[in-house]
Amino acid sequence: MAEHGLRKLVITFTVITAAIIELIDTSIVNVALNDMSGNLGATLEDVAWVITSYAIANVIIIPMTSFLAARFGRRNYYIGSILLFTAASVACGNAHSIWELVSFRFIQGLGGGALLSTSQAILFETFSVAQRGFAASLFAVGIFVGPTMGPTLGGWIIDQYSWPWIFYINLPIGLLAAFLSYLYVKEPAHARSAETIDWLGIALLVAGLGALQTVLERGETEDWFSTRYIVALTAVAASSLLLFVVRELTTEHPVVDLRVLRSGKLAIAACLTFVLGFALFATVFIVPVYTQRLLGYTALETGKLFIPGAVVAVVFLPMMGRLLVKGFPPQVMVVAGFAIVALFALQLSGLDLEAQSGNFFWPIILRAIGLSLITIPLTQLAVSGLHPHDIPQGVALNNMMRQMGGSFGVAFINTFLDHRYAAHRMSLVTRLVPGDAATDGRIAALTRAMLAHGSSAWEAPRRAMGLLDLVVQRQAGLLSYLDAFRFVGFLSLVCAPLILFVGRTRPLSKTALAATADSH
Numbered sequence: 001m002a003e004h005g006l007r008k009l010v011i012t013f014t015v016i017t018a019a020i021i022e023l024i025d026t027s028i029v030n031v032a033l034n035d036m037s038g039n040l041g042a043t044l045e046d047v048a049w050v051i052t053s054y055a056i057a058n059v060i061i062i063p064m065t066s067f068l069a070a071r072f073g074r075r076n077y078y079i080g081s082i083l084l085f086t087a088a089s090v091a092c093g094n095a096h097s098i099w100e101l102v103s104f105r106f107i108q109g110l111g112g113g114a115l116l117s118t119s120q121a122i123l124f125e126t127f128s129v130a131q132r133g134f135a136a137s138l139f140a141v142g143i144f145v146g147p148t149m150g151p152t153l154g155g156w157i158i159d160q161y162s163w164p165w166i167f168y169i170n171l172p173i174g175l176l177a178a179f180l181s182y183l184y185v186k187e188p189a190h191a192r193s194a195e196t197i198d199w200l201g202i203a204l205l206v207a208g209l210g211a212l213q214t215v216l217e218r219g220e221t222e223d224w225f226s227t228r229y230i231v232a233l234t235a236v237a238a239s240s241l242l243l244f245v246v247r248e249l250t251t252e253h254p255v256v257d258l259r260v261l262r263s264g265k266l267a268i269a270a271c272l273t274f275v276l277g278f279a280l281f282a283t284v285f286i287v288p289v290y291t292q293r294l295l296g297y298t299a300l301e302t303g304k305l306f307i308p309g310a311v312v313a314v315v316f317l318p319m320m321g322r323l324l325v326k327g328f329p330p331q332v333m334v335v336a337g338f339a340i341v342a343l344f345a346l347q348l349s350g351l352d353l354e355a356q357s358g359n360f361f362w363p364i365i366l367r368a369i370g371l372s373l374i375t376i377p378l379t380q381l382a383v384s385g386l387h388p389h390d391i392p393q394g395v396a397l398n399n400m401m402r403q404m405g406g407s408f409g410v411a412f413i414n415t416f417l418d419h420r421y422a423a424h425r426m427s428l429v430t431r432l433v434p435g436d437a438a439t440d441g442r443i444a445a446l447t448r449a450m451l452a453h454g455s456s457a458w459e460a461p462r463r464a465m466g467l468l469d470l471v472v473q474r475q476a477g478l479l480s481y482l483d484a485f486r487f488v489g490f491l492s493l494v495c496a497p498l499i500l501f502v503g504r505t506r507p508l509s510k511t512a513l514a515a516t517a518d519s520h
Helices: 001-025 028-040 049-072 074-095 096-124 127-162 170-184 198-218 226-249 259-261 266-293 298-307 308-323 328-347 360-385 390-428 438-453 461-500 510-517
Strands: none
Touching: 001 074, 001 096, 001 127, 001 170, 028 049, 028 096, 028 127, 028 360, 049 074, 049 096, 049 390, 074 096, 074 390, 127 266, 127 298, 127 308, 127 360, 198 226, 198 390, 226 259, 226 461, 259 266, 259 390, 259 438, 259 510, 266 298, 266 328, 266 360, 266 390, 266 461, 298 308, 308 360, 328 360, 328 461, 390 461, 438 510
């Protein structure tokens, strides 16, 4: 019994650590782009491909993990993915050019994409049926903490060392995870096989998701459809994904079995998981940009804002698992969770340019509570209506939807901020008209201030106008961020009622839960 307990402890530590380092790498590079740009002699637009390439590889490989694990053996595939992720991390740190770094990040994403779903499957198998709600809550901690703590860890590493170390840090962790997996992880007792390879399906999936992800990640930077290659990739994405759906529904051995979406519960849960990914990643994007651009926070100071929420999530997520085990309705938890996320967004939509770190404390905690209420119940709802044989593919599709929701959320919010900034700036500028008493008074006061600081009579009015324009920019920026928070809140409230269409949900049977463990 002691040996079994030790094995359970080691496996839990190993798979959650592997999942966390994969999720951290989705956001840790965000704070290092400026350093990479200067060190590699690349523009910020080119360096942005460091993020894009990883996301493309991630979203391509996630829906294929069930097939690949069946093809090569889950244990072999998992250990191989850890080693590939680790080796690619070291190669990223040693990159001497921007496109070399982008290439290695793509390879890193291929290795990392397998870690999330496969880690979840191994963890479920390690715990007994009665304990799998608790196991799901442990894994959800990694899902929540990883993207949240990425900017904090990245900011600390950049401040203390240099950007290559955000990749080198994966080396000891990855080697330890691979070694422990070799010693303790076993092939599932009822491993599936995949003798036939759907090469056409794989090609269509890679082309479709790769093109779509590129459009989402780069569309705003390239001014969307005014750029020829964005138009071409949009056409490739639409045609490839349409053909992929037709192929997977008609072939005998699909690489991604889309027939599982006949389950209404999975379809609705997948849609809400997309919204969950949107809220999770979009808010991790909005808050740092708002605090750094408008409030002057450093990357590390911004990252510290999320620490209270991460701590609360570690406490609340296991509680959610226990509630589900006791039969608490997951629909109620999901609706409450989306309502609390909306409240978090509403509170942040009332901030101003004088906001202090304390103004973020309770909203960030509300965010953690809300997302904790959503994460685990949606996982249960996604598979509750599936035949045990279909659960593996359902889990993979659900994980893909969360990643896609995150990518779409960041891309959409980036475009949304740009458009709202332009609208607010135009609105503010139209109020600054010559002859208006308030405008003339503001310019006169700024001119006097410039004269008092040594500006000449010719320079003072010009500098006053420059300062006034800066004020307009900051106000327009503030209003656009507040609109973004309101949008996240609105989306959460609008989508929450979808959960009511899943009907009554019974707890997973012993057979179904066992199949979940064998999902990859």
